[in-house]
Amino acid sequence: MHVSEYATGTVITASPPRRRPRGRLSAVAVGGAAGILAGCLVSPAQAATAEEAPATVACPADLAEKATCYSGQDSHGAHYTVAVPRSWNGTLVLHAHGGPGLGEESDPERSGDDLERWSVMVDQGYAWAGSAYRRGGYGTRMAASDTENLRRLFTERFGRPSTTLIHGQSWGGNVAAKTIEMYGSGADSPYDGALLTNGVLAGGSRGYDYRVDLRVVYQYYCRNHPRPTEPAYPLWMGLREDSAMTGAGLRARLQECTGYTSPPADRTPLQQRNLDDILAVTRIPERTLESHLTFATFTFRDLVRRVGLRSPFGNRQVRYRGSHDDAALNAGVERFDADPAARRNLSYDSDLTGAVSVPVLTLHAIDDPTAFVEHESAYLDSLEGAHRDRHLLQTFTQESEHSGLSTAEYAGAVSALSGWVRTGHKPTAASVASSCPAFDAVYRTGCFFRPGYRPSAYASRVNPRPGATHWPAMTRAQEWRWSRLGDVGIAP
Numbered sequence: 001m002h003v004s005e006y007a008t009g010t011v012i013t014a015s016p017p018r019r020r021p022r023g024r025l026s027a028v029a030v031g032g033a034a035g036i037l038a039g040c041l042v043s044p045a046q047a048a049t050a051e052e053a054p055a056t057v058a059c060p061a062d063l064a065e066k067a068t069c070y071s072g073q074d075s076h077g078a079h080y081t082v083a084v085p086r087s088w089n090g091t092l093v094l095h096a097h098g099g100p101g102l103g104e105e106s107d108p109e110r111s112g113d114d115l116e117r118w119s120v121m122v123d124q125g126y127a128w129a130g131s132a133y134r135r136g137g138y139g140t141r142m143a144a145s146d147t148e149n150l151r152r153l154f155t156e157r158f159g160r161p162s163t164t165l166i167h168g169q170s171w172g173g174n175v176a177a178k179t180i181e182m183y184g185s186g187a188d189s190p191y192d193g194a195l196l197t198n199g200v201l202a203g204g205s206r207g208y209d210y211r212v213d214l215r216v217v218y219q220y221y222c223r224n225h226p227r228p229t230e231p232a233y234p235l236w237m238g239l240r241e242d243s244a245m246t247g248a249g250l251r252a253r254l255q256e257c258t259g260y261t262s263p264p265a266d267r268t269p270l271q272q273r274n275l276d277d278i279l280a281v282t283r284i285p286e287r288t289l290e291s292h293l294t295f296a297t298f299t300f301r302d303l304v305r306r307v308g309l310r311s312p313f314g315n316r317q318v319r320y321r322g323s324h325d326d327a328a329l330n331a332g333v334e335r336f337d338a339d340p341a342a343r344r345n346l347s348y349d350s351d352l353t354g355a356v357s358v359p360v361l362t363l364h365a366i367d368d369p370t371a372f373v374e375h376e377s378a379y380l381d382s383l384e385g386a387h388r389d390r391h392l393l394q395t396f397t398q399e400s401e402h403s404g405l406s407t408a409e410y411a412g413a414v415s416a417l418s419g420w421v422r423t424g425h426k427p428t429a430a431s432v433a434s435s436c437p438a439f440d441a442v443y444r445t446g447c448f449f450r451p452g453y454r455p456s457a458y459a460s461r462v463n464p465r466p467g468a469t470h471w472p473a474m475t476r477a478q479e480w481r482w483s484r485l486g487d488v489g490i491a492p
Contacts, residue, residue: 051075051153059083060116067122071112074153076134076492078146081111082154083119083128090162091418092154093121093195095130096147096179098170098403102302103136118167120407120443121414127161129154134492138303140204140350142492143172144179151190163192163421165414170371170402173199174207177352177360177379185357193359193421195414198402200371201362201379202458203473204303204350205312205343210372210462211296212236212313214282217320218293220333221274222257225250225297235334236311238300250297251290260289273324280322281329283461285369288402292370303346306490312346314338318463348482349490351474352379354386359426361417362394363409366453370402378458381471393420395429396455397448408440408447415439 054072063069063083070082097114101107110132121128131150133143151164168176173196184191200207215235219225226232226240233240254260258275259267267275275286284292304311314337323329360383364376376394383389395413399405412435416427433449440447459469474482482488 051156054080054082054157057081057112060112060119063115063119063122069115071108072153073106073108074131074134074146074149076146076149077106078134078149079106079108079111079132080150080153081115081130082158083115083122084158085122085125085127087125088127089125091126092151092161092164093126093128093414094147094151094154094164094166094179095121095128096143096166096168096172096175097130097132098168098172098200099136100133100138100143100171100299100302101136102298105136106132106134107136108132117404118169118410120411121167124411124414126165126414127154127158138204138299138306138349139490139492140171140175140178141182141348141489143175144182145492147175147179148183163418164190165193165195165417165421166191167195167197167414168199169197171200173197173201173362173371174203174350174352177201177356178350180356180358180360181353185355189358191358193361193417194356195417196360196362196379197405197410197413198364198368198371199362199375199379201352201375201382202462203347203352203378205347206378206458206462206465206468206473207350207375208295208300209313209315209465210282210284211292211300212315213318213320213463214278214284214292215296215300216315216334217278217281217329218254218257220329221277222253224253224257234311234336236300236313236336237304237309238297238302241301241305241309243301245297247294247298250294254290254293258289260286277323277329281320283322288369304342307342307345310339310342311336312338312342314343314465315463317466320463344482345489347474348479348488352382352472353474353476353479354379354382354384354388354472355476356383356386356388356391358391359417359420360392361413361420361427361432362392363405363413364394364396364455365399365401365405366396366450366455367398367400368402369400372461373455374458374461377455378471381458382473385471386476393427393429393432395432396450396453398450399448406440406445406448407443408436408445409449411439411443412436412447 054070057071059069067083067085073079111130114130131146133146166176180191180194259271316335383392416432429451433451436447
């Protein structure tokens with residue numbers, strides 16, 4: 001069952017929609033998109049390497065009778081999946097996935113799994129395309145480039161969509177936001193709008209500071225990562241280069257120190273105090289303590305490798321609070337400064353300038369335990385700093401998961417964004433909320449919008465670093481100056 005693309009609701013008038021020649025496919029061509037497989041693709045770098053035609057593959061079960069699905073690998077090595085509904089509405093939704101995963105090469109299963117998770121987009125009549133990126137590991141601009149490459153591939157194979165939207169979830173929200181800044185400016189932008197859900201929107205140079213704090217606070221209390229008998233290394237590395245530690249090994253150390261998997265009655269008094277202090281100081285929810293420490297271990301190691309084995313993070317002036325003995329904690333916790341070049345490289349790669357020129361709709365769970373809702377405040381402040389906040393609508397839901405929201409909410413959000421792009425009328429948080437029940441009648445997953453909610457400032461949740469309270473973290477002018485240096489950022 002298909003719900004109309006833009007359910008009714010209160011709207012306010014914004015700037016008129018941009019008009020561009022689009023070369024939309026005819027109804028016959030749309031219905032027969034499976035046959036449009038000839039030709040070559042030129043990559044964003046205009047490489048001459050020809051792409052292999054994508055292969056037809058089985059769709060997820062809920063799309064088997066509704067779409068034709070394809071998979072392939074682009075000239076950079078990135079695996080991808082495409083789904084074209086049999087009744088395509090002419091709009092393409094590009095998906096930027098989260099993570100990042102840490103495999104050396106592109107994961108051939110990743111984009112297919114993402115299609116299954118967000119099959120609602122195809123069910124609602126949108127074509128969908130997702131890249132697994134050319135490699136694992138950190139690299140926001142690389143992921144944005146691979147997403148743009150997939151857009152070009154789609155256009156070459158299936159024809160130019162009438163409208164192109166991009167959706168990013170989690171770290172993919174950072175990737176999608178970076179994509180529209182890199183490729184979506186100007187009247188000839190190939191992107192018409194962006195949907196950012198539970199996004200890491202504070203960027204890399206500030207968006208991981210609470211995990212930096214976790215890494216040092218954990219070590220102060222637990223003394224087992226590394227142990228005194230193991231080679232020492234600065235904690236900003238996450239993990240020493242030659243360590244063979246596994247995820248299971250890290251979980252065992254976390255359990256040893258805090259008893260986090262045990263019922264409270266089975267923890268020792270020291271384990272309970274350690275756990276209480278770590279959670280109180282870092283303000284990380286207990287249920288995601290393990291995942292945050294995993295990121296601050298293995299992903300930090302990968303990230304630090306990519307910025308030259310120097311620290312992009314600092315905590316020299318941070319005052320930690322909330323423990324049973326703050327004075328002892330602050331006297332004993334490991335301190336370090338950010339290396340200017342490493343911090344610049346991370347900022348250039350992942351920080352957002354806020355200089356957007358297309359409609360952006362964000363959707364964020366208020367109790368997101370991974371990308372805290374205060375990331376939205378950082379993003380709003382960034383767009384306000386760039387004088388582009390007129391392009392932004394933020395919506396919030398009373399939910400408490402990071403990796404997925406209500407299916408009806410995704411359907412309603414992409415419909416509202418599509419309507420905004422098509423008509424030029426900017427929706428409101430209330431109108432998006434009021435449109436949700438029509439989609440919930442189909443998907444039965446609930447509507448949990450809180451139209452009046454506004455998150456607190458980012459610095460209210462994450463310890464600010466000196467000089468790092470203004471937004472955007474990187475201005476467009478600063479980005480341009482750094483780009484002239486040549487060897488800047490993170491290599492693809």
